[in-house]
Amino acid sequence: MKIAVLPGDGIGPEVTGAALRVLDALAIAGIEVEEGDVGATAYRRHGLPLPLDVIDMARGADAVLFGAVGDPEFDTLPRNLRPEQAILGLRRELGLFANLRPAAGWPGLEALSPLRPELAREIDLLVVRELTGDVYFGAKGERRTEAGERQGWDEMAYGEEEIRRIAHTAFRAAAGRQGHVTSVDKANVLETSRVWREVVSAVAGEYPGIAIEHMYVDNAAMQLVRSPGQFDVILTGNLFGDILSDQASACVGSIGLLPSASLGERQTAYGTFGLYEPIHGSAPDIAGTGRANPLAAILSLAMLLRHSLGRDAEAGRVEEAVGRVLASGLRGADLGGDASTEVLTAAVIRELVQPDQGAA
Numbered sequence: 001m002k003i004a005v006l007p008g009d010g011i012g013p014e015v016t017g018a019a020l021r022v023l024d025a026l027a028i029a030g031i032e033v034e035e036g037d038v039g040a041t042a043y044r045r046h047g048l049p050l051p052l053d054v055i056d057m058a059r060g061a062d063a064v065l066f067g068a069v070g071d072p073e074f075d076t077l078p079r080n081l082r083p084e085q086a087i088l089g090l091r092r093e094l095g096l097f098a099n100l101r102p103a104a105g106w107p108g109l110e111a112l113s114p115l116r117p118e119l120a121r122e123i124d125l126l127v128v129r130e131l132t133g134d135v136y137f138g139a140k141g142e143r144r145t146e147a148g149e150r151q152g153w154d155e156m157a158y159g160e161e162e163i164r165r166i167a168h169t170a171f172r173a174a175a176g177r178q179g180h181v182t183s184v185d186k187a188n189v190l191e192t193s194r195v196w197r198e199v200v201s202a203v204a205g206e207y208p209g210i211a212i213e214h215m216y217v218d219n220a221a222m223q224l225v226r227s228p229g230q231f232d233v234i235l236t237g238n239l240f241g242d243i244l245s246d247q248a249s250a251c252v253g254s255i256g257l258l259p260s261a262s263l264g265e266r267q268t269a270y271g272t273f274g275l276y277e278p279i280h281g282s283a284p285d286i287a288g289t290g291r292a293n294p295l296a297a298i299l300s301l302a303m304l305l306r307h308s309l310g311r312d313a314e315a316g317r318v319e320e321a322v323g324r325v326l327a328s329g330l331r332g333a334d335l336g337g338d339a340s341t342e343v344l345t346a347a348v349i350r351e352l353v354q355p356d357q358g359a360a
């Protein structure tokens with residue numbers, strides 16, 4: 001089993017380092033780990049945010065563990081050299097079209113949510129975001145208007161097959177959850193969304209046991225803060241999914257706790273090839289201070305074990321260990337506590353290796 005680890009920028013190396021220590025503690029035989037540079041780190045060392053040999057390394061692996069990219073120092077570089085191109089390029093080059101972003105509250109953390117605790121407690125949803133199409137990857141550019149002004153433009157388009165395959169991902173996920181899909185679009189305005197809605201409806205017909213609801217994105221944003229408990233699986237496109245998944249994670253209380261998986265079509269010997277990353281970014285303001293919350297990266301490792309390596313039991317053990325650490329009251333700085341990256345990581349490992357004597 002081969003894992004490509006791409007730590008990236010800011011707190012990326014700290015949190016992927018923590019996840020690798022947890023992986024070591026699991027002592028799964030036959031796992032090989034390779035590391036590569038991405039983002040601003042790669043730009044500094046190699047002049048490119050996503051070197052070609054890193055793409056090859058990722059392709060040759062069964063799974064990718066990704067930290068974070070982004071560095072304010074490079075915000076003014078041309079778009080194709082910016083650190084964010086590393087993650088966008090990997091998604092495109094590796095065909096990672098299905099982004100799974102679970103958001104569920106942890107018992108005891110309701111008070112951290114900006115929502116009332118009784119609303120925060122209801123949240124248990126999965127955003128299934130299409131990840132390789134939409135306005136993100138359409139043609140784009142700058143042109144002159146007749147008046148001679150500069151005008152930026154980006155093409156938004158979705159093809160039937162692109163929509164169909166992500167819809168299948170969402171319906172299959174719903175079958176293992178509460179059996180409810182909310183497809184989010186802007187079909188009252190966009191042609192892209194009209195086709196989206198028609199294709200999703202057709203796919204829904206193949207899943208008679210799953211309830212399907214269509215919702216405009218503005219309404220979905222409102223419902224997400226008004227009554228988040230109504231959502232099970234949210235199926236949506238790349239741009240709306242980007243926005244709604246941040247909103248959903250804020251509703252839960254801490255973005256520092258949320259993992260994500262980006263899956264492609266390729267099957268490995270053990271599962272589905274995928275890239276796993278915490279939802280939080282590179283957080284340059286706290287990089288190097290030892291205060292990064294490693295739990296989202298550790299939970300991303302759990303998703304990796306489950307989806308790409310077929311190691312459900314170990315994935316469950318990691319998630320339970322994290323749950324016990326949180327239940328013990330240990331909190332990182334992002335949760336209003338003072339536990340360092342080191343303390344949190346050590347606590348998870350302690351819970352893994354001797355769950356009966358730990359903090360819980």
Ligand code: IPM
Nearest residue numbers: 069070084085087088242245
């Ligand atoms: C995310 C991020 C990325 C995106 C950025 C870093 C390009 O916000 O993974 O949600 O917009 O997809």
Ligand code: MG
Nearest residue numbers: 242243245246
């Ligand atoms: Mg985002």
